Amino acid sequence: MNKRVTAQADDRLVVRDVWKAYRREQVLRGVSLQLRPGEILGLCGANGVGKTTLLNLIASIMPADRGEISLFGVPVSQHRPYRSVIGYVPQNIALSPRLSVRRNLLFWAALAGNRTRVQRRQAVQRVVELARIHDVLDKPVSRCSGGMARRANLAAGLVGQPRLILLDEPTAGIDSESRDAILDSLARLREQGCMILMINHYEHELERICDRIVTLSDGRILEADLDAD
Amino acid sequence: MLTRLIRFYWQELLNWQTLTLLISILLISALLFLSLSAPEDTESGRPALFEPVSLSIVDLDQSVISYTLIDQFRSLEAVDTLFTESMDEAAARLERGEILLILYIPDQFYEATRQRLSASGLTIYLNESMPSEAAILTRMLNNAAESVVGIQSAIYTYQAGAEPLYDDPAELWQQIEAVAVTLAFRLVGRKSVISTLDSQRLRTVPQVISSLATLLAMLCSLLLLPQIRQEKESGLHVRLTLAGIRPWQSALARQSMLMLLTAALLLPFLLILSNMMALKPWPLTGLILLLAGTATAALMIGLASLSPPGDGTLLAAWLLLIFLLLAGGCIYPESLLPGWLNIAGHLSPAYWSRQLIYNQLTGTASPPMAWLWLGGLLLFYESAAVWGLSQIRPDRA
Incomplete structure (x- = not known):
């Protein structure tokens, strides 16, 4: 398993005064927020206001122009320890469409550092139960329904037992049963002490599950996240 | 990983x-x-590029140049059978698809070539059912014809200079003709007078x-x-x-x-x-x-x-x-x-x-x-x- 973050003097995700521009277009203008273990933070806002950009910065996929991001006191620039505790669930189905759900999950379990076959199976079993995808385990992802594929996508992000889970519109365009299953899974993860940052267009969904909701507008957080230092 | x-x-x-x-x-x-x-060439055991082709030559000229031309065609590996016959026989053979083309050498071709310093006058009748092969041979013949013209021109240019060396102008003329014809038709047989690197030739x-x-x-x-x-x-x-x-x-x-x-x-x-x-x-x-x-x-x-x-x-x-x-x-x-x-x-x-x-x-x-x-x-x-x-x-x- 990858070397995990051990020093936990600070147990939060801290985003402080983050700026990001794409060429001349300023997307984020001094965003600050923080997240504690066992907390779900909802991020909403109109299209193009920088929600996904902020998520990508927190996921360490791209660097911020200015500002600080740290997780458990580890700065985002220290990729290996920082990334080892992150579970990233992109908006699209980031799985191999030709392989079965099981094969996909076993692969991600292996990448998460589960060395033995038993460990990998156990890791897969755990997320299969969490996302409730038993019925489609042996189906190729391309043949799963939209809702099941999203649940499998979520499961792949959880297989490494992350401490911070980043979700980009995990319930977009799916049926209510799958939406409920996903939201239930997130609630269970919160109970386990995970931090969850979720982008969603549907405010009623965020209200149903999130502890806090922040709205991004014109690259700024509309209502200041008062907990942020 | x-x-x-x-x-x-x-x-x-x-x-x-x-x-x-x-x-x-x-x-x-x-x-x-x-x-x-390609089919195996049984004699050499090496693969052959094309099936050998058959040609007809209608030689009304019956001159040294036409004989050399026929000899050169006979020596070509790509030519299987070479018929020398009348135009009617050759046309019938072409009609039956037995030959690739007819090369028609008109009467007085040699004389015309000498006087006009030109290798024109040859007519080629093609087998329409074998356009690719016919096109290749036609191009080869055209190249040869151009070479004949070039070589003849070069030799005739030096004729005047060489004349004082010979007592009998007829002997000089004969030798020049022999050289011109030989050189020209070596080209037909793809034996270029200019030495080339064999490895540079595209196969x-x-x-x-x-x-x-x-x-x-x-x-x-x-x-x-x-x-x-x-x-x-x-x-x-x-x-x-x-x-x-x-x-x-x-x-x-x-x-x-x-x-x-x-x-x-x-x-x-x-x-x-x-x-x-x-x-x-x-x-x-x-x-x-x-x-x-x-x-x-x-x-x-x-x-x-x-x-x-x-x-x-x-x-x-x-x-x-x-x-x-x-x-x-x-x-x-x-x-x-x-x-x-x-x-x-x-x-x-x-x-x-x-x-x-x-x-x-x-x-x-x-x-x-x-x-x-x-x-x-x-x-x-x-x-x-x-x-x-x-x-x-x-x-x-």
Whole structure:
């Protein structure tokens, strides 16, 4: 398993005064927020206001122009320890469409550092139960329904037992049963002490599950996240 | 981690769609290769380029030039039977499709040639059912005719200067005629009076085979395009990056898969070639093709990584592939290409692959620089692929 973050003097995700521009277009203008273990933070806002950009910065996929991001006191620039505790669930189905759900999950379990076959199976079993995808385990992802594929996508992000889970519109365009299953899974993860940052267009969904909701507008957080230092 | 990734891609690759595509490519290329297989020449044991053809010559001239011409045709390896007969008989034979063409030498052809310093007056009647072969022989005859004119002109120019050396002008005239005719028709027999390096002559079958094999090896790289695009657009690549997969590992894993696939695809043809063309050592040819295929795959990875979303990438990839093949001399022989394209060709893996395989097929030693170039290109394009993969970012929203 990858070397995990051990020093936990600070147990939060801290985003402080983050700026990001794409060429001349300023997307984020001094965003600050923080997240504690066992907390779900909802991020909403109109299209193009920088929600996904902020998520990508927190996921360490791209660097911020200015500002600080740290997780458990580890700065985002220290990729290996920082990334080892992150579970990233992109908006699209980031799985191999030709392989079965099981094969996909076993692969991600292996990448998460589960060395033995038993460990990998156990890791897969755990997320299969969490996302409730038993019925489609042996189906190729391309043949799963939209809702099941999203649940499998979520499961792949959880297989490494992350401490911070980043979700980009995990319930977009799916049926209510799958939406409920996903939201239930997130609630269970919160109970386990995970931090969850979720982008969603549907405010009623965020209200149903999130502890806090922040709205991004014109690259700024509309209502200041008062907990942020 | 790399092993896991290779295994993952391998599992991904083994599906019915890929297998169907592979079998289709295999069948098409088998047909292409088999259509190139020439019949064995029983005497030499070596493969012959074409089926020998039969010709008719209608010689109304009955002169030294027409006799030489007939002799030269008889000595051509490509000519099986040469009929000398009347126009009616030859026309009937052409009608029955027994001959490729009729060469009609009119009466007083020799005299006309001498007086007008021209080799014109020959008429060729073609067999319309064999247009390609007829076109080749016609071009050869035209070249010969032009050569006759050129040589005659040169000799007649020096005639005046040489005259004082001879007591009998008739003797000089006879000698000049003999030299002119001999030289001219040596050209017909492809024995050029100008000494040329035999290795520099383009041989059609090795050229076509080396080009075709290179094309097949490079074509496989297109399989990577949709995979990289899917990986990029779905967020799978970002997820892999976050899981600790480095761009070079991703590129290497993808290319390893492709190399396996290409090897499986090319192996039957290399074996066929090794029998058909006495190609030895064929594993070396396989290595050349794999290097060229891998370099092209690296280019495709770079292209797919850096290109914006949309269907234009596939078109761009095709255009790039065609350009590489063209500049590499796989579509038209290198000698027919403009100079700047020949220079650009040095950056095409196709150029070196075709050249190295061609040299192998013709038994010519390849310069070590060709290997260095191919290896260098591979490294350069690999770097571009790794850089391209490292630039993949999720779509912004």
